[in-house]
Amino acid sequence: MSSISNIDQVLAEMRRITIGVQGGPAEAGAAQPSRTEFADLMKQSVDKVNDTQMAASKLSSAFSAGDPGVDVTEVMIALQKAGVAFQAMTEVRNRLVSAYQDIMSMPV
Numbered sequence: 001m002s003s004i005s006n007i008d009q010v011l012a013e014m015r016r017i018t019i020g021v022q023g024g025p026a027e028a029g030a031a032q033p034s035r036t037e038f039a040d041l042m043k044q045s046v047d048k049v050n051d052t053q054m055a056a057s058k059l060s061s062a063f064s065a066g067d068p069g070v071d072v073t074e075v076m077i078a079l080q081k082a083g084v085a086f087q088a089m090t091e092v093r094n095r096l097v098s099a100y101q102d103i104m105s106m107p108v
Contacts, residue, residue: 056082
């Protein structure tokens, strides 16, 4: 039953990240809406994927070293999160390259 709970947590985290990337509700106290550039958004996404991979690597190293505070399920979930995040980022990159190629092949 705990694996279902962990999956629900991963899905909730993915939904939270998706809402953040899509531009969730604006803050109530914001005087002027800030404009996020595409490059900044991509950099933030790549940084989040990198942070996820680094955290998974640290957990894996700690487990391999025999740290009693690190559970194998934690390690596996962190590794799966990192893998899914990397696959998603790779798919986004592939779609961007494909869109760029389509645009460049259009007649002017």
